[in-house]
Amino acid sequence: MDAAIPHTPPDAASAAREAQHASTVAALRERIKELDCLYAITRLSQRQDLALDDILAGACVVAARAWQHPEAACTRVTSGGRSQATPNWRRPVSRQESPIRVQGEVVGRIETGYLERRPEADEGPFLREERHLLDALADHLGRIIEARRNEEHLRQLSRELIKVQETERQRIARELHDDVAQDLSLVRLELDRLAALPDDAAEADGRRIAREGSARLGT
Helix, strand or coil: CCCCCCCCCHHHHHHHHHHHHHHHHHHHHHHHHHHHHHHHHHHHHCCCCCCHHHHHHHHHHHHHHCCCCHHHEEEEEEECCEEEECCCCCCCCEEEEEEEEECCEEEEEEEEEECCCCCCCCECCECHHHHHHHHHHHHHHHHHHHHHHHHHHHHHHHHHHHHHHHHHHHHHHHHHHHHHHHHHHHHHHHHHHHHCCCHHHHHHHHHHHHHHHHHHHCC
């Protein structure tokens, strides 16, 4: 006698499909939130009218909205001895963090937490996707901080170059002024001396001075 083939009741199969569909939709929604989060922070970083602290503060607000329970989420970024956070930041009930690195060196961290207890998920109340997003945000912020540091370094070099150029112009102007003043003094002395000479001697001396002057000018 053939073994009986298990049969899944239609209601159970339909429920399983609906559950799978709901899980897929939820995962897609989380992925869209991640992409929106990273895109919004990228747009913030491209605003030249914002200082780095303003960008990091904006990134905190954007990041908190991307978590599964945004109504209870708070985020803080610490870098360079300063912290930027969402307005509701306080010690979270549950927290996760990721280091921010620039060229392999840890320069700060990003923390996200829930201010109220939430159901357990993959990492405490946090989803696996949220861990991936937090690490991606830390990496993204590291690149933003590095880019802003490089821009500031270039601005500093530009300021120093302008200062060196101005100092050099002033030096050349002083040298030219001193040389011209010295030459004029010598010319005046020569003119005074020529004026005291008899006419024939003055004319001969004048021709000599003209020849010497031409030689000095290379003509």
